[in-house]
Amino acid sequence: MKKLFALLLALAMVFTLAGTALADDPVTITLVRTGTPEVLHDIFEPMIEAFEAEHPNIKVELQDLGWSDATQSLQTWASSDTLPDVMYHLPGTIFNLATMDKILDLTPYMDDELKEDMFPSMLEAGQFEGKQYMAICNATSLMLWYNADLFEQAGLDPDSPPTTWAEMLEACEALSKLDGIKPLGLYASPAGGETSFVFESLFTTEYGGSAWDPEAGGYVYDTEEGKEAAVNTLQFLQDLTAYAQDNYVEYGRFDCRTLLTNGDVAMVLDGINMANQMPDQLADGSMRCALLPAGASGIQSTAINCGGWYIPTNCEHPDEAWEFLRYTMQTENQLAHAKYGSVPILKSEAATYTDGYMATVAASLENSYAEGICADTDALWEVNGEQLQLLMMGEQTAEETWEAISEGHADILG
Amino acid sequence: MPKRTLRQRHALRYAEPYIYLAPTIGLFVFILLIPLYNLFKYSLGDSNIVQGFKEWNNFDNFKYLANGRFLDSLKVTGIYVLFGVLGVVFFGTIVALALDKPIPGRGLFRCLVIIPWVVPQALAATMWRWVLNAQFGFLNQALMALGLIEENIGFLSKDTALATVIVVRIWQGTPFMIMSLLSALQTVPEDIHEAASLDGVNGLQRFFYITLPFIRPVLLTTTVIVTAWTVQIFDSVYILTSGGPARATQLVALEIYSKAFTQNDLGTACAIALVVLAIIMVLSVIKSKFDEEGGLL
Incomplete structure (x- = not known):
């Protein structure tokens, strides 16, 4: 009886330790920002570092993907349900995948603060059939x-x-x-x-x-x-x-x-x-x-004309993925991301441009329309x-x- | 070890070749039959890259084969293949004959002529794109510097693009023809040429009455192979023109790509691919005939 009790106690300890270890294991989310890797690494590595410091339970793994074979790669990943947890791409392809239930509807995640801060054309550009499949983060007029x-x-x-x-x-x-x-x-x-x-x-x-x-x-x-x-x-x-x-x-x-x-x-x-x-x-x-x-x-x-973030339905940690996605959409991070080449997505971002050509670019958004996608x-x-x-x-x-x-x-x- | 019965020995002897062939058959099934099965299956219904076959659609995909757009691309492909292959045969034969002569630096020239064939097509096409660029291209600048032109030529404009991609095809395909013919030319006995020379036969007569009959089997087989390859060309034309301007260079291979990846219509893409498959099969049968009979003509 004692032996049995000791065995059960030992097993309980092992499971408790394993459970604790699992609970402490950070969740890793994969991030793909399609584009020129050497430029994007300079933008995203500091952002990821700061995010991980703020969220010790989430690790972000940045992966590279050039534009030349992006759509084909994306379709291959989608067919095998191995799309990265957070990815940047263009609405046409993403909305097509949405018709196949491959893309998560972000409507429940989008908070009012973000929605009000985004230019209406940017918010609309991420919507398809009444659902918010993308959070636009890069655009041009x-x-x-x-x-x-x-x-x-x-x-x-x-x-x-x-x-x-x-x-x-x-x-x-x-x-x-x-x-x-x-x-x-x-x-x-x-x-x-x-x-x-x-x-x-x-x-x-x-x-x-x-x-x-x-x-x-x-x-x-x-x-x-x-x-x-x-x-x-x-x-x-x-x-x-x-x-x-x-x-x-x-x-x-x-x-x-x-x-x-x-x-x-x-x-x-x-x-x-x-x-x-x-x-x-x-x-x-x-x-x-x-x-x-x-x-x-x-x-x-x-x-x-725009591109944006999306989370696929095969993502196992959508909350954590959204946590990171939302972090990238903060004004200062969006300003950093815009260096890759983008008009302001957020009104708070546009307000920082008071003169020079960027002020004209920001002004163009006052009368802008989401390109039909x-x-x-x-x-x-x-x-x-x-x-x-x-x-x-x-x-x-x-x-x-x-x-x-x-x-x-x-x-x-x- | 128990001794095998006569029946077991017979069975083993019967099975032995199949055991040895099994890996090859497995590979054949894996890389050929399964894709071929999928090609037929996808062509019969609504299909896309992500979801594969969705549902049967009453041969709807095959209706596109009667569409004017597809027939135009078939016509463009026909012109591309005809002139591309003729060019490869013509220039390949001339260069092979020249390199068969004992000229100084022949070994070096033989190495140099295969360069277009060993350079990856995508890389070569990108290089050509720069060479032919309407504003900054090397060719326009060179012609301008030599005073041969006063305005830049649009090598990839509507009226010239098809001719340009054919020239690039000839440039890429000729080395294979040269190598094949060079080896065939080794079989032509030198003494017949010498006897013909003594009889006062000129160069052209020697080519048509002595050289050509000897190299004809290789020439025909190589021509069929080059034709099959040319029908399937995709990357170089896609990089150079993307099928434009205004579909002037829209080959069938580009049409398949456009249907499958741009229009997300894998079913129609597979229906078109079946047409290409049929063409390649006909060419394969012709090649087999040449191989069996040492040349039909």
Whole structure:
């Protein structure tokens, strides 16, 4: 009896110790922030260190993933339910995975403080079918970036950049008189929805509202309601090609950044990432940015192209994952993250920019709309990219382009 | 050890080859039959990369094979394969014949010509992209410096992109043809050439009446292999043009990728892949015929 009692006591002690050990074992969550690892490590390693100091029960393991094979990796992980606990990616792919129940709805986690601090367009950009699947943490608006010296040489006032489409065409005409440069850097390569973003942003300024109807779950510009504004926008895009560099159909957004910084073109429509290409010129004022010129609505608005955090349903520690995700969304951490290239996501973040180009960028968010994202976004953008390319090459009219886009979208969405 | 009965010995002898073949059969099933089974299965229903086969859809995926977009990509692929393979055969034969001559530095040249073949296609395509860049590309700058052009050429614009990717295919595929033909040329007896020379036969006649009949089996087999490879080309064209501009270089392989990964329609991607599989199978049968008969022509 004594032996049995001793044995039971020993077993009880072993289990207690094991239990204590298990309880003290920190939970490890895996983090993947898609992008350039060497830049991201500098941003996230100090953030993780500070977080772990505050939360000794949670360890964060940062893993690298470049953009080149990100979507394929993500789909492979999703098919085997091995998605990382917290990951950054683009809404189109994530909403598609959400339709397969692979993504956690973050609605119960989103606190009022965060929701009120986020720009409405940023909050909406993470929503799909009424659920908050993503917390947007990186975004860009479309801006007009221009060379102030070339503006002066062309007799234009660099302090008064074009505010309407008509003024922009006038500026193009004036800049076209300069030798050795082209007024505008245009990109017509359809990769990654680049041209779709330009079209959708310009459409918002013509239409006076979002390019996306969340109620209908579709774009406005491919409907009869949005047709007139869409055709006008397409016509404006085609008009701009007369002032663009040669062979613009071969250019992507990155190529045009080089054209602007080299002084080969005077203006480029691009997102915030342009700023990383010319920090010194932006600081000395030789390069500047302005709000997107407005179409018929007169409102200098923009679509918002974004990416964000999500937690997959295969995450075993969603509370801890959210704990870290929420930590990254604190103002100072979001400011650190924005160095990778982002407009402010939080109003508190925007308030820190009182002058310089970032103040203009922050101002662009006042009239911004979440770019339309659904489960079929990538396929829809592929249609846009192809048709916009044909339009910009002069192969078809604005009206024909609109019809082809509408038909292409209808085929995909059924 | 108990002695085996006659029946056991017969059974073992009968089973022995299958035991030796088992690992190969297992590997064959694992890497070929299972994917092939999945290819058929996914093509028959709504399927995607993440969830695999979802539900039967009445051969809906195969309707795309009659769609104008797919037929256009089939046409582009046809042009790409036809001119790509013709170019490989033409330049491969010329270079192989040149390198078969006792010229100084022949060994070095033979090493140099295989470089395009050993460089990974993705790397080579990225390099070509830089060389052909409309604004900063080496080729435009070189042509400009030589005074041959006054404005940059858009090598990847709508009218030129297909020709450009064909040239890149020829550049990549020619070394294999050269190596194959160089080995075939070793079989041509030198004394026949000498006799022909004494009879006053010119170079072109010697090629068509002496060299070509000897190298024809290898030439035909290699051409079929190069054709099969060219039908499947994806990476270099994807990196160079992504199928554009305006689908001018949208090969069937890129169409499969677009369907599976961009449009998340694995079912249609598999239906298209079955078409490619059928083409490759026809080419395989032709190659087998060549192998068996030492050349059909």
